[in-house]
Amino acid sequence: MNPNDYLVLSAILFAIGILGFLTRRNALVAFMSVELMLNAANLALVTFSHVYGSLDGQVGAFFVMIVAAAEVVVGLAIIVTIFRSRRTTSVDDTNLLKF
Numbered sequence: 001m002n003p004n005d006y007l008v009l010s011a012i013l014f015a016i017g018i019l020g021f022l023t024r025r026n027a028l029v030a031f032m033s034v035e036l037m038l039n040a041a042n043l044a045l046v047t048f049s050h051v052y053g054s055l056d057g058q059v060g061a062f063f064v065m066i067v068a069a070a071e072v073v074v075g076l077a078i079i080v081t082i083f084r085s086r087r088t089t090s091v092d093d094t095n096l097l098k099f
Helices: 003-023 027-052 056-086
Strands: none
Touching (some): 003 027
16 A cells, blocks of 8 residues: 555544544543554554654654553542543533633
8 A cells, every 4th residue: 555545544533533622522432532643643654754764753653652551540539530520521511620
């Protein structure tokens, strides 16, 4: 396959992630949209790494995956805590940081 196909797929996935993050009010959907955007960036990094014949993009994608794994742990813990106290995961209903 042509590397341009991978870059187009990466751009489409990133656009879907942005639309999901901006339009949905559920915290879990917004969280999954951020993960989709991170995976789209990883796909672009690996594609550029393959095109230029170096491992820099793959190493960068590996570090992005490490940060994403830490984000999943912390983010899901916060979402579960908010759900237990408020019984909703809506972003509009959570105003815990005001107090």
